[in-house]
Amino acid sequence: MSSAKSAESLASGLLEHALSAARAAAVRAAVTLGLPEALGDAPATAEELATAVGADPAALRRLLRALTSYGVFAEDGEGAFVHTEMSLALREDSPHSLKHLVLWCTEPWLWSLWGRLDESVRTGNEVFTQEHGRKFYEHLHTQWPESAKTFDRAMTQQTKLSAAVLADLLPLSGVDTIADVGGGQGLVLATVLERHPELRGFLLDLPDVVAHADARVHPGGELAHRVQLVPGDCLQEVPVQADLYLFKNILGVDEDRSVLILRNAVKAARPGARMVIVDNFVDADGPGQQLASAMDLRMLLVIGGQKHTRAGLLKIAERAGLTVHGVRPVDSSLHMIEATVPE
Ligand SMILES: C[S@@+](CC[C@H](N)C(=O)[O-])C[C@H]1O[C@@H](n2cnc3c(N)ncnc32)[C@H](O)[C@@H]1O
Structure with a gap:
């Protein structure tokens, strides 16, 4: 050339x-x-x-x-x-609509934050709090109700992409109860419970998110008799005993806080309980890598969070005291780490 x-x-x-x-x-x-x-x-x-x-x-x-x-x-x-x-x-009205996910990825308040990425990289911290005076989730839920709705719908649309395949992959033999920690609006939980009529579940998330959960898991919904809604903060506690704890796209915080979330579940769990972490590996090969890197930078800017590497997530599981049994792909962008609480 x-x-x-x-x-x-x-x-x-x-x-x-x-x-x-x-x-x-x-x-x-x-x-x-x-x-x-x-x-x-x-x-x-x-x-x-x-x-x-x-x-x-x-x-x-x-x-x-x-x-x-x-x-x-x-x-x-x-x-x-x-x-x-x-x-x-x-x-x-598209059956595989990504409308709200696209809106969430392009929210206008993000544009000024992107302009400060170099600051975040210098300090290693988010810039949202400086710009808006409150931490992201608190600001979202108290000041930006429309954006909060977009967030919940976006998470649901994103989760729809993997819920069915995940429901088939989860290690459910001998499992009667499943706790979806940071389970958002409950789409994964609802999908799993629909496929497994003998299962019961807990949906844990921040109070405002649980309040707007999937109609199927709310009182009066077709799955409500098998679901307990648990509004709360998993950084404080995970106050439920289940046979399997699911952490899907919820460990987007730093290593110490990720370990804390898992340890909070370990405190409540019986020995032998299963712990399943589902997340994007920021260093995975293949088409999901650019997407995971973009999400990683957005998380740095907005919540001071991150997408972890494969080794990083395994270290988090280990530091939380879990015994890891294996890692496998869920789809082109997600992986699943299977672990248990030691007997
Ligand atoms: C990226 S979303 C994932 C939602 C769901 N697990 C899924 O994969 O669709 C992260 C979820 O964590 C929840 N979350 C964030 N901080 C939390 C906390 N301290 N306690 C409980 N849930 C929290 C958010 O409200 C949100 O629903």
């Missing part, structure tokens, strides 16, 4: 990274404008879509040009736009 050509491809590669905020903003704007819902089965022009969503036709044409270049919507060759798999996944 000539040096002029390699300089050019270097520049375009780097600029693609430097301008990637435009990608995130364009995908968010598609959702907030309601484009995925405005476009139906028939192709529609930019002008028709602009009328439907109340936008400037020329500006919308420019947004659509960017989006189609990422594979979100496509042109039909006659100047109109049609859905792609990605644009359909942005619809609220």
